[in-house]
Amino acid sequence: MATMTINTVQTDLARSPYPSQRSPVTAPCGVVATSQPLAAQAGLSMLQNGGNAVDAALAAAIALTVVEPTSNGIGGDAFAIVWDGKQLHGLNGSGRSPAAATVDALRLAGHQTIPALGWWSVTVPGVPRAWADLHAKCGRLPFATLFGPAITYARFGYPVSPVISGLWAGGFNRYSALDGPEFRPWMDTFAPGGRAPLPGEHWSSAAHAATLEKIAASGARDVYEGDLARQIAQFAARTGGHMTADDLAAHTSTWVDPISGRYRGYDVWEIPPNGQGIASLVGLQILDGLDVAAHPRESVESYHLQIEALKLGLADAQRYVADMDHEDVPVRGLLDSAYAAERRALIGERAVDPTPGTPVRGGTVYLCAADADGMMVSYIQSNYQGFGSGVVVPETGIALQNRGYGFVTEAGHPNRLAPNKRPFHTIIPAFLTRDGEPVGPFGVMGGFMQAQGHLQMAVNTLDYGMNPQASLDAPRWRWDGGRTVAIEPGVPEEVAEGLRARGHEIVREGGGGYGRGQIIWRLPGGGYVAGSEPRADGCAAAY
Numbered sequence: 314m315a316t317m318t319i320n321t322v323q324t325d326l327a328r329s330p331y332p333s334q335r336s337p338v339t340a341p342c343g344v345v346a347t348s349q350p351l352a353a354q355a356g357l358s359m360l361q362n363g364g365n366a367v368d369a370a371l372a373a374a375i376a377l378t379v380v381e382p383t384s385n386g387i388g389g390d391a392f393a394i395v396w397d398g399k400q401l402h403g404l405n406g407s408g409r410s411p412a413a414a415t416v417d418a419l420r421l422a423g424h425q426t427i428p429a430l431g432w433w434s435v436t437v438p439g440v441p442r443a444w445a446d447l448h449a450k451c452g453r454l455p456f457a458t459l460f461g462p463a464i465t466y467a468r469f470g471y472p473v474s475p476v477i478s479g480l481w482a483g484g485f486n487r488y489s490a491l492d493g494p495e496f497r498p499w500m501d502t503f504a505p506g507g508r509a510p511l512p513g514e515h516w517s518s519a520a521h522a523a524t525l526e527k528i529a530a531s532g533a534r535d536v537y538e539g540d541l542a543r544q545i546a547q548f549a550a551r552t553g554g555h556m557t558a559d560d561l562a563a564h565t566s567t568w569v570d571p572i573s574g575r576y577r578g579y580d581v582w583e584i585p586p587n588g589q590g591i592a593s594l595v596g597l598q599i600l601d602g603l604d605v606a607a608h609p610r611e612s613v614e615s616y617h618l619q620i621e622a623l624k625l626g627l628a629d630a631q632r633y634v635a636d637m638d639h640e641d642v643p644v645r646g647l648l649d650s651a652y653a654a655e656r657r658a659l660i661g662e663r664a665v666d667p668t669p670g671t672p673v674r675g676g677t678v679y680l681c682a683a684d685a686d687g688m689m690v691s692y693i694q695s696n697y698q699g700f701g702s703g704v705v706v707p708e709t710g711i712a713l714q715n716r717g718y719g720f721v722t723e724a725g726h727p728n729r730l731a732p733n734k735r736p737f738h739t740i741i742p743a744f745l746t747r748d749g750e751p752v753g754p755f756g757v758m759g760g761f762m763q764a765q766g767h768l769q770m771a772v773n774t775l776d777y778g779m780n781p782q783a784s785l786d787a788p789r790w791r792w793d794g795g796r797t798v799a800i801e802p803g804v805p806e807e808v809a810e811g812l813r814a815r816g817h818e819i820v821r822e823g824g825g826g827y828g829r830g831q832i833i834w835r836l837p838g839g840g841y842v843a844g845s846e847p848r849a850d851g852c853a854a855a856y
Contacts, residue, residue, distance in 0.1 A: 326512035327475045335847055337782040340683075340855030341840045345369050346831035347680035348384075348758070348851035351471060352376040355462035356682055357854040359454060366688040367395060367451040368459060370680060371444055374694055376463040377678045378440075379521060380471055382503065383480035383699055384758070385678045387524060387536070388706075388713035390436075391443040391694035392584050394571055394744045395451055396751045398687050401744060402450070403571040403584050405735075406443025406694075408436040408564055408716065409636075412732045413555040416722050419730065427718050427730065430703045432495060432554035434715035436736065437564045438536060440694050445533035446566040451688070460529040467525060467710070470517030474850035478512040480676075480825070484699045485509040491703050495552035498705040502712070521710025537561045541709060548706050563733070571744065574598045574648055577775040579752065581767070582744040586634040586642045589627075590741035593767035596626030598653040599660070600768075606776040611804070613811030615772075616790060620817065621660045623768050624667040624792050629656075630764065632669035635727035636735040642727065646672030664796045664816035676700070677740050677758035681833045683841050689833065691742035691754030698760075743767050745774075745834075753835050755781075759828030762791050766828040774834075781832035781844030789827040793820075801827055 338344065343366070345356035356373030360366075370393070378386045391406040419433060427433055448456050473481065485508060488499045502518065503509075510516045527535040535541045542561045549556040571582040574594030581597055583590025599622040608614035633642055646652060652672045659665060677695030695714070696702075702715035719736035721728050728737045739760050745752040757766025766789070773784035788803030797818045800809060809819050829846040831853070836842055843853035 327479065335782050335786070335845070337780045338843045338853040338855050339836070339840060340843065342685040342856050343369070343683055344833055344841050344843045344853055344855040345373055345680065345682045346833055346843045346845045346851070346853035347373050347377065348678055348829050348831070348846060348849040349377060349380045349474060349477065350850065350852045351380045351466060352680070353852050353854040356680070357856060358462065359459065360684055361856055362454070364454040365452070365686065366682040366684040366690045367447055368454045369682040369684065370690040370692045371448055371452065372459040372462060373680050373682065374692060375444065375460055375525065376466060377680070379463050379467045379518070381477050381678055382712065383477050383484055384676045384696065385694045386696050386701065386712040387440055387528070388438040388701060388711045389694055389696040390439040390714060390716060390738070390740065391692070392588060392740055392742050393443070393447055394582060394584065394691040394742045394754065396689040396744065397451060401571050401582060403569040404443060404447055405567040405569050405584055406439040406446070407587060407735050407738055408439040409733045409735050410436050410717055410720070410730065411555040411557065411560045414717070414730060414732055416730050419722065426722055427720055429698065429715060429718045430491065431493070432549065432552070432556070432702070432704060434702045434717040435554065435556060435704055435713045436716045437556070437560055438711070438713065439564065439566065441528050441533035441536040442564055442566050456532060457529040460525050464522050464525050467518050467522035470515040472513045473510045473516050475512040476850045478510060480699065481509040488700060488703050493552070495554065495704045498707040499700070499703055499712070501707070502705045502710060503700065518710045520708045524709045524711060537564055541711070544709055545706050545711070554704070572644060572648065576601050576771055578747065579775060580746045581771055582746065583741055585637065585644055587636045587735045588738045588741045589630045589634055589764050590743065590767070591634065591644065591647055592626040592630035592764035593743070595629055595647055595653070595656070596623040596764070596768045597771055598648065598650065599625060599657045600772070602654065602657050605772060610777045610787070611808060613808050613815070616808055616812060617815055618660065619768060619772060620790060620792060620798055621665065623765050625656045625659065625670070627761070627764060627792065628667040628669045629672070633727060634737050639731065639734050640727040643672045649673060662815060666795055677760070679742065679756035679758040679829070679831055681754035681756065681831050683753065683833050683835070689751055689754050691744050691756055693740045693742045693756055693758060695740045695758070739763055741767065751835060753833045753841070755830065755832040757828040757830035759826070762826065762828040765791055766830055770830060770832065781834055781842055784832060785830050785844045785846055791827055799826065
């Protein structure tokens with residue numbers, strides 16, 4: 314028989330002509346689930362070298378700024394929920410608007426609303442301080458150790474994975490068309506060859522590596538008080554930005570008590586506003602009084618009830634969620650059982666155009682990790698829309714987020730643009746407990762899809778008994794406002810037609826607009842079971 318030696322195999326990494334099935338991953342000791350395999354392995358290596366779940370989550374998060382820059386970066390924000398073995402802790406690591414950011418100044422600059430790109434959309438980066446604060450409270454390994462894998466990938470390069478390559482190409486089409494001195498470093502940093510990297514093509518960034526080394530050595534202080542802070546402030550001053558050294562120096566993370574809603578005898582936990590997690594809690598508490606499980610998972614009735622409950626929750630969030638240091642957000646009223654009953658009564662056989670109620674007053678990466686001692690972490694970080702604002706600080710690899718786009722300019726609205734204020738935030742980690750005992754972390758990244766994804770994962774798990782991987786594999790829907798609902802190709806046609814008959818305006822579309830999630834549940838007999846998003850490149854890495 315003739316033999317053949319193949320020195321190089323050239324394949325189309327982005328092409329998958331046949332359906333693939335992932336099994337849930339079980340682990341006796343620890344697991345890290347995230348959207349890029351190299352980041353998952355970075356986290357797993359910390360567990361295998363004596364680190365805990367926080368060390369693993371942070372190593373994965375730091376690596377993701379390099380291996381998935383299409384969705385997050387050093388210039389973004391972060392949130393976390395940590396089960397330390399006894400209780401939950403919440404970290405709000407989101408940044409605030411510059412002191413000079415006012416609606417009057419915005420309008421003097423010729424804008425009636427906040428632009429999606431450019432300096433007006435930039436808020437102070439919260440990610441580096443969140444890394445340091447989370448590590449100081451809960452980490453075990455030396456802080457600098459967590460940066461090792463990310464620095465190696467940034468300095469020596471790595472082959473870009475298929476889904477991320479596609480997102481990078483979309484980012485190139487968006488950011489390469491921008492004109493202005495604040496946008497030019499984007500091309501130098503992310504498209505030095507004049508295009509986005511192809512699947513499997515190596516990409517590296519020496520500047521990103523050097524910046525990570527400075528953050529590691531300074532405990533993140535360099536971003537807020539050192540050379541990196543000066544570079545950010547000086548670039549802003551040269552190119553029309555309002556960010557100053559004082560804005561950066563004033564930044565702090567905030568430790569918060571997570572908020573919860575009851576669903577099917579379990580407690581679903583979220584970070585309190587300025588995040589939108591309360592929308593999923595409102596929706597779930599509305600659903601808790603309806604018998605969703607009486608209907609098959611792929612049925613018109615199940616989809617209709619979920620969509621209508623979620624719409625009411627998001628309508629409330631968009632009306633009331635704001636920075637609680639600036640505004641009186643009615644959290645208790647929104648989560649009150651009587652208010653849930655009042656909102657539940659609005660759900661009928663037909664789709665409605667949702668409006669906010671009146672409660673009594675009182676582009677993102679998600680990952681999760683768990684260790685052998687029972688510590689579990691639900692963690693999320695983001696630059697918001699893809700690479701963020703399009704503003705990249707020269708020779709640093711720091712792409713600044715566009716979270717300021719989440720503010721509104723409407724007079725009297727609690728989320729109105731103002732100095733030193735956190736905007737309405739879409740990124741939200743979640744956690745599930747029962748009777749005070751942890752079940753595990755979960756989350757679905759992707760803008761306004763996140764609260765919708767949390768509700769769908771809770772329903773899949775608690776109403777339909779799906780394991781983590783099956784829950785993530787199931788087809789999803791996305792409410793886009795009014796009566797418009799997008800559904801994935803996997804939703805049966807009879808469900809789509811039934812929803813149309815009830816007044817929903819159904820759009821069937823594929824693509825990446827349905828979020829990307831990760832789930833880890835604790836097994837009753839010990840160990841964990843995890844699932845990782847099939848719509849992304851990632852995996853659950855375990856030992």
